[in-house]
Amino acid sequence: MSLDPILAREKLGAVARLITRQPPASLWEIDTSLLPPALGAYRRKVRDFARRELLPRCLEADADPDRFDRIGLVRIAARAGILTDSLPRPLGTGGAWTLASSPLLAAHLRMEELCAACGGLGLLLGANELGMLPILLSADFSAIRRLLWPALQRTRRGEPSLFAFAITEPDAGSDVQDTRGARTARIVTRARRVPNGWRIRGRKCFITNGDIAERVSLFAALEDEGLESWTCFVVERAQGGFAVGRHERKLGQRAANAVELVLDDVFVPDDHVVGPLRGGWALARATLDMSRGPVGAIALGIARGAVEAALEVARSMRVGGRALVEHDDVALAFADMLMELGASRSLLWQTAGHLPPRAAAAATAKAFCAESAWRVCSRAMEVLGDAAIFSSSRVEKALRDARLNQIYEGTDEIQRLALLEAQWTTDIAGGTR
Amino acid sequence: MWIYERPEAEAGRSFAGRAVAPALPDGESGKAGGRGADVLGEAERAGFVEAGDLALWGAGIDTEGSVAILFEVGRVCAGWGMALHSLALARRLSRELGGGDVAIAASPIAPRCPPLEVLERPDPSWIEPRLEGDRATGIFPHAWGFPRPDASGSDDVLAFVRGDGWALVRARAAVTRDDGRRLGLRACDLFRVELAGRAEVAASGERARQLLEEHVARLWLGMAALAAGCAAGAVREAARYAAERFQGGSAIEKHAAVSMLLGEARARADSAVAALGAARQTLVASARVRLTATADAACAVTRSLQVLGGAGYMEDFPLCKRLRDVEVLRISQGTPDDLRRILAADLARCA
Numbered sequence: 001m002s003l004d005p006i007l008a009r010e011k012l013g014a015v016a017r018l019i020t021r022q023p024p025a026s027l028w029e030i031d032t033s034l035l036p037p038a039l040g041a042y043r044r045k046v047r048d049f050a051r052r053e054l055l056p057r058c059l060e061a062d063a064d065p066d067r068f069d070r071i072g073l074v075r076i077a078a079r080a081g082i083l084t085d086s087l088p089r090p091l092g093t094g095g096a097w098t099l100a101s102s103p104l105l106a107a108h109l110r111m112e113e114l115c116a117a118c119g120g121l122g123l124l125l126g127a128n129e130l131g132m133l134p135i136l137l138s139a140d141f142s143a144i145r146r147l148l149w150p151a152l153q154r155t156r157r158g159e160p161s162l163f164a165f166a167i168t169e170p171d172a173g174s175d176v177q178d179t180r181g182a183r184t185a186r187i188v189t190r191a192r193r194v195p196n197g198w199r200i201r202g203r204k205c206f207i208t209n210g211d212i213a214e215r216v217s218l219f220a221a222l223e224d225e226g227l228e229s230w231t232c233f234v235v236e237r238a239q240g241g242f243a244v245g246r247h248e249r250k251l252g253q254r255a256a257n258a259v260e261l262v263l264d265d266v267f268v269p270d271d272h273v274v275g276p277l278r279g280g281w282a283l284a285r286a287t288l289d290m291s292r293g294p295v296g297a298i299a300l301g302i303a304r305g306a307v308e309a310a311l312e313v314a315r316s317m318r319v320g321g322r323a324l325v326e327h328d329d330v331a332l333a334f335a336d337m338l339m340e341l342g343a344s345r346s347l348l349w350q351t352a353g354h355l356p357p358r359a360a361a362a363a364t365a366k367a368f369c370a371e372s373a374w375r376v377c378s379r380a381m382e383v384l385g386d387a388a389i390f391s392s393s394r395v396e397k398a399l400r401d402a403r404l405n406q407i408y409e410g411t412d413e414i415q416r417l418a419l420l421e422a423q424w425t426t427d428i429a430g431g432t433r
Numbered sequence: 434m435w436i437y438e439r440p441e442a443e444a445g446r447s448f449a450g451r452a453v454a455p456a457l458p459d460g461e462s463g464k465a466g467g468r469g470a471d472v473l474g475e476a477e478r479a480g481f482v483e484a485g486d487l488a489l490w491g492a493g494i495d496t497e498g499s500v501a502i503l504f505e506v507g508r509v510c511a512g513w514g515m516a517l518h519s520l521a522l523a524r525r526l527s528r529e530l531g532g533g534d535v536a537i538a539a540s541p542i543a544p545r546c547p548p549l550e551v552l553e554r555p556d557p558s559w560i561e562p563r564l565e566g567d568r569a570t571g572i573f574p575h576a577w578g579f580p581r582p583d584a585s586g587s588d589d590v591l592a593f594v595r596g597d598g599w600a601l602v603r604a605r606a607a608v609t610r611d612d613g614r615r616l617g618l619r620a621c622d623l624f625r626v627e628l629a630g631r632a633e634v635a636a637s638g639e640r641a642r643q644l645l646e647e648h649v650a651r652l653w654l655g656m657a658a659l660a661a662g663c664a665a666g667a668v669r670e671a672a673r674y675a676a677e678r679f680q681g682g683s684a685i686e687k688h689a690a691v692s693m694l695l696g697e698a699r700a701r702a703d704s705a706v707a708a709l710g711a712a713r714q715t716l717v718a719s720a721r722v723r724l725t726a727t728a729d730a731a732c733a734v735t736r737s738l739q740v741l742g743g744a745g746y747m748e749d750f751p752l753c754k755r756l757r758d759v760e761v762l763r764i765s766q767g768t769p770d771d772l773r774r775i776l777a778a779d780l781a782r783c784a
Binding site: 034063085166170173180183184185205206242248249250251252278280319320321322324328329333374378381382383384385386387388389390391392396399400403404408411412414416417 | 466543544545546547548551557558559574575610614615616617679680681682691692731735738739742743745746747748749753754757760761763764765766767768769770771774
């Protein structure tokens, strides 16, 4: 008599079999089956792209990011529509049904799939959207037509024109992502009024893709005013006075460069101001609310990549006369990891239901997924032991990559403050007090 | 007495400052720049060498003293600490067997450490390296060792292999250094050791088993000490950063979130140091010390890194290296699950 729970169901009646059936499928397929068909197809498309184009390049890009042909890969992604599919045609290449189903969930799916192959390369491709977000969220159609449209058309043709996003400064990191910190933040990047535009002077640091982006959505305070005057400017790389400074040597996600931007009286014409003057703080916060979910998805993708890589090794490595994966303690460890992945994915998919995104939900998802990814990667390392510490295992790379998610787009601690700021004055369960 | 209050700790601090700090590996490349001879020269001047050999682990310096020295070296660079520790272990074993210039001691506990019953009685399904007649064959895929100038070649090694029970053999082995593209302990070399020829049996049976147990116990205690030192260094660096870095008109150490991180980091680092106080050269005691000390140390390091925010993630700051090193110390040569399995098996016997 078989005790296999699937086979045992054959003894049930036809209706009972029908309502309890569990056809064999991978966890990925089971989750995908929950999605609307257009999003399911999109998830499959991005996964296939990531496996084909990112996975074979991930170790090379991590080992020597300076020599790695990032532009070459960006071109491939552009031609595949990956850089523009967050926007509907004719602006981008996104499918109408995909975006109509849930644009935020599409972004979460995209970042999970890209980063399951490589956190660094996923960030390299995903950061472009972050750079475009302030312009899109400004709902300034004139700015969208002037600044985004030509770049998007070039990118769609396979000649990528990238955007970067710049808020962090040498003396103002976490505090420009939190209201209390912002009140006393020491910002140095300032814009001075000149005929027909502005002159910006200052420095921004840790800017992803700052060295290859043609335009930077950059936040600067107006001269002699505080952070409440923050305004979003689109700075053209070709402008005089714009220079790329220090290239950071990061622990992980190394395929995407983080650089310092030096602005020495860079001229920005009036038509490159995004949204209203002094509207930058609101735009920056809205951008972060929108981007934190996808950053959580980056963490989820990295963690999934670690589990996939560890499973691959554990299936082939023989220990004690059996494949490593057949040992009970190892199976338990993988179960722990899969539970973490499931919890993160559930939270992210739930978070994507809020449009516009809720600050508290985005912060919760981002922090939870980041911390979960670290736990998963650490557990994957434990399973493989010494075999995990080599870059060729891809697990140690995932561990290094995952650690950044607890820091960028606001540290875990900033996410907690954002959660409290958004919801602390309301009752958790609603109703009257 | 805390381990860092022992007199040997002062010698360890002085040695680490003179010899290890100038030889720190480059964070990016991991290259230590061929400073091995300098480090060993300073070890001799520090009194860690007796009769021409490293005197750690009971060969002049007792268990607690050895732990104290490695803790202090770990504060500066766990990679160099592991290099020194690996060499000292090989020398200790070699002296036990009557001497000889052996720099690598290989034991079959990587990538995963076998269960307690296999460590007592080698099982062919777990232990591949074996002795047949006067020939030893088999591969030790991961053996830590002091940096050597050549990437590959042959070398005299001591190796624990399966014979009739355990056997400790001295043999000429093919030794290949990894390419260095690994997570941490980059100042230390990691070798693949392949036995495929004549071997001299240095110990066998119960004597060999006992030597294996002591060797593994010392290895784990040293790794625990290095991890605790790594954590102590990380907490100090985080505290210094938090005192000097201002946000919102005050040092960030005054901010609640940073204060929580620092408090947790300190508690975990102190807990790792406290665990070292129970260091004994037995398998079970060392498994317990290593399991708790490395887990606490890893937690202390990652909390410390978080204090630095974006700067903590950059290789130009020391926290990155500490994070990489402490993770390797946590999982290499016996994973936390392996240690738990040994502790549980011992508990079952005692029950």
